[in-house]
Amino acid sequence: MSETPAIRVRGLSKRFGQLLAVDHVDLDVPRGRVYGFLGPNGSGKSTTIRMLCGLLTPSDGEIEVLGLRVPQQAEALRRRIGYMTQSFSLFADLTVGENLEFIAEILGVPRERKRARIAELMERYRLADRRKQLAGTMSGGQKQRLALACAVMHEPELLFLDEPTSAVDPESRREFWEALFELTDAGTTLLVSTHLMDEAERCHRLAILDRGRLVADGTPGALTSALGGRTWLVESDNPRRAQHALVEAPGVLGVAQVGHALRLLAADGQGEDWAAAVEQRLHGAGLSALLRSATPNLEDVFVAATRSVGPGGAA
Amino acid sequence: MNLRRLWAIMQKEVRQLRRDRITLAMIMVMPIVQLVLFGYAINLNLRGLDAAIVDQAQTSDSRALVMDMLATDVIRPVATARTPQGLIDLIRRGRINVGVVIPPDFEARKQDGRAVAQVLVDGSDATVAAAAAQLAQTPVDSRLPDLHAPYASTPPVPRIVVTSFYNPERRSAVNIVPGLIGVILTMTMVLFTAIAIVRERERGNMELLIAMPLSRSELMLGKVVPYVLIGLVQTTVILVLGRWLFDVPIRGSLLDVYLAALLLIASNLTLGLLISSRAQSQFQAMQMTFFIFLPSILLSGFMFPFSGMPRAAQWIAELLPLTHFLRLIRGIMLRNASLLDLWGDALALVVFTTVMMTAAILRFRKRLD
Numbered sequence: 001m002s003e004t005p006a007i008r009v010r011g012l013s014k015r016f017g018q019l020l021a022v023d024h025v026d027l028d029v030p031r032g033r034v035y036g037f038l039g040p041n042g043s044g045k046s047t048t049i050r051m052l053c054g055l056l057t058p059s060d061g062e063i064e065v066l067g068l069r070v071p072q073q074a075e076a077l078r079r080r081i082g083y084m085t086q087s088f089s090l091f092a093d094l095t096v097g098e099n100l101e102f103i104a105e106i107l108g109v110p111r112e113r114k115r116a117r118i119a120e121l122m123e124r125y126r127l128a129d130r131r132k133q134l135a136g137t138m139s140g141g142q143k144q145r146l147a148l149a150c151a152v153m154h155e156p157e158l159l160f161l162d163e164p165t166s167a168v169d170p171e172s173r174r175e176f177w178e179a180l181f182e183l184t185d186a187g188t189t190l191l192v193s194t195h196l197m198d199e200a201e202r203c204h205r206l207a208i209l210d211r212g213r214l215v216a217d218g219t220p221g222a223l224t225s226a227l228g229g230r231t232w233l234v235e236s237d238n239p240r241r242a243q244h245a246l247v248e249a250p251g252v253l254g255v256a257q258v259g260h261a262l263r264l265l266a267a268d269g270q271g272e273d274w275a276a277a278v279e280q281r282l283h284g285a286g287l288s289a290l291l292r293s294a295t296p297n298l299e300d301v302f303v304a305a306t307r308s309v310g311p312g313g314a315a
Numbered sequence: 316m317n318l319r320r321l322w323a324i325m326q327k328e329v330r331q332l333r334r335d336r337i338t339l340a341m342i343m344v345m346p347i348v349q350l351v352l353f354g355y356a357i358n359l360n361l362r363g364l365d366a367a368i369v370d371q372a373q374t375s376d377s378r379a380l381v382m383d384m385l386a387t388d389v390i391r392p393v394a395t396a397r398t399p400q401g402l403i404d405l406i407r408r409g410r411i412n413v414g415v416v417i418p419p420d421f422e423a424r425k426q427d428g429r430a431v432a433q434v435l436v437d438g439s440d441a442t443v444a445a446a447a448a449q450l451a452q453t454p455v456d457s458r459l460p461d462l463h464a465p466y467a468s469t470p471p472v473p474r475i476v477v478t479s480f481y482n483p484e485r486r487s488a489v490n491i492v493p494g495l496i497g498v499i500l501t502m503t504m505v506l507f508t509a510i511a512i513v514r515e516r517e518r519g520n521m522e523l524l525i526a527m528p529l530s531r532s533e534l535m536l537g538k539v540v541p542y543v544l545i546g547l548v549q550t551t552v553i554l555v556l557g558r559w560l561f562d563v564p565i566r567g568s569l570l571d572v573y574l575a576a577l578l579l580i581a582s583n584l585t586l587g588l589l590i591s592s593r594a595q596s597q598f599q600a601m602q603m604t605f606f607i608f609l610p611s612i613l614l615s616g617f618m619f620p621f622s623g624m625p626r627a628a629q630w631i632a633e634l635l636p637l638t639h640f641l642r643l644i645r646g647i648m649l650r651n652a653s654l655l656d657l658w659g660d661a662l663a664l665v666v667f668t669t670v671m672m673t674a675a676i677l678r679f680r681k682r683l684d
Binding site for chain 2: 050053054055056057071074075078079083085087088089090091092093094098102103105106107108134
């Protein structure tokens with residue numbers, strides 16, 4: 001890409017007392033794409049986003065967002081980015097219309113454009129019939145649409161969304177993602193954090209975070225295909241016992257029950273021989289077992305990435 | 316500083332306040348209830364009143380009388396004047412609480428058994444008036460205690476006359492009510508802004524606000540200004556009710572009364588902001604507010620006379636906005652002083668406001684860490 005990346009981060013760290021919440025993270029987020037931060041709670045996603053927005057001061061490292069140095073130039077950056085906080089941060093005791101108006105005034109939307117812009121956003125995010133409703137009395141999905149409308153009020157070049165769909169039902173989530181892709185079509189860069197695999201799959205590119213470290217980075221397709229041949233489905237008459245038998249087995253990174261079957265993730269470099277050995281192990285424990293190769297998914301990617309580098313990792 | 320953004324913050328505050336029915340009710344009910352409660356009480360004794368003495372007789376006996384008066388510790392000379400008119404002027408400007416006049420014909424009056432001295436009292440402070448009455452008990456000639464022995468069966472002629480200025484009937488409501496403006500404003504104004512910023516933090520709005528292109532001073536000022544109006548409304552409620560229920564006069568200019576109130580409002584709001592920038596929760600903010608509020612009531616001279624306090628307590632009291640406001644408002648409302656006459660206390664409030672506002676803005680970081 002000829003343009004500079006939307007976000008460029010080198011050696012970013014954040015320490016809270018004894019806890020190293022973000023540990024030397026490097027990132028390059030391209031423009032015009034949906035970039036995902038995937039990781040469990042406490043993996044440093046929110047902390048990283050807050051540092052990128054200039055809300056937290058990094059303990060170490062360099063951040064450049066839209067060509068501006070953060071946190072030094074954070075004030076100038078604020079007019080060019082949108083930030084949708086993890087929990088609802090608009091005013092519960094103001095109406096939808098009042099919230100939008102407040103945000104428009106603060107962001108300096110030109111007076112002659114303001115009415116039209118608010119009407120447009122209320123139309124697009126289906127808030128028009130809620131104009132006079134207090135924001136605090138709306139459903140999770142409605143609050144989230146209002147928060148998105150406010151975050152894009154000034155048509156930011158870059159939009160940060162911190163676990164935007166944590167409080168909404170699947171139907172609203174699908175609708176919300178459609179709205180996000182509409183924004184990328186218009187050229188906006190999006191950085192979305194999530195702990196949901198199905199959401200991560202929608203991203204153009206992903207960074208996987210675990211305990212403050214960036215453990216994998218790439219397109220969902222590249223990340224999953226890198227695991228080719230390492231994922232297996234185990235069919236057994238007693239999946240619970242089979243799981244116990246396999247947890248400690250050599251070369252096993254992860255075992256998870258999926259319905260009646262077990263999903264098995266092998267360490268790197270394990271082939272058909274290993275599969276046969278696993279079957280043997282189960283037979284030895286008096287269990288029926290049949291191993292079939294499975295298509296890797298992002299959960300496998302996540303397990304592989306976090307198990308192979310974690311301090312207590314099996315491999 | 317961008318006026319449009321400032322206005323947006325102010326508008327938001329007013330809209331939120333309008334929906335907060337209980338707080339709105341408190342704003343109106345509190346002054347009324349407190350006025351009625353306090354309006355009928357409080358009277359005390361004291362010592363160490365600021366005084367000036369004009370001895371126009373300058374005889375050995377008149378000097379002895381002055382020494383005796385000083386020996387009671389009720390008064391303490393802090394200023395000098397040559398004429399009774401000079402004393403009245405000092406009282407009006409709030410320099411002294413008590414003036415003692417010994418007329419040139421002191422010796423003759425003493426022989427005739429007429430009043431030999433006059434004690435001029437700032438009656439706008441009920442406690443001062445009470446103390447001055449005590450002063451009048453000073454025997455005129457301690458060496459001749461039996462001077463009036465033959466007349467012992469009849470009530471003795473008062474030898475020292477007490478003249479109370481500004482509150483001749485010594486009604487405590489007259490000086491409680493102006494002070495009450497200060498107490499109500501201290502209680503409500505500090506609390507309102509003390510919780511203003513913490514509340515945004517607790518409700519999760521702060522992350523949104525600091526992620527916005529808003530300057531610290533825009534946010535702080537925008538939150539404070541709407542409460543100035545509320546403070547002026549409360550002032551008006553107390554003035555009107557004080558007039559109606561207790562017949563409290565406003566002898567000075569109404570403009571000065573409101574200017575003084577404005578100064579106190581600004582001091583308290585900025586103090587509240589500073590608390591708000593420190594407190595982690597609304598509960599903490601309230602605790603800190605009461606930490607300030609209690610000494611304000613006790614040390615400012617509202618409840619207990621300023622003159623009676625030990626020096627250290629007086630120094631602390633000088634740091635409290637309410638102390639200065641009480642001097643201002645009693646002077647203006649009861650003694651017809653102007654704000655200019657009392658410029659020292661007005662200046663103290665301006666300085667206090669500036670320091671607090673600056674500290675609050677500097678302390679507030681547009682960061683979450």
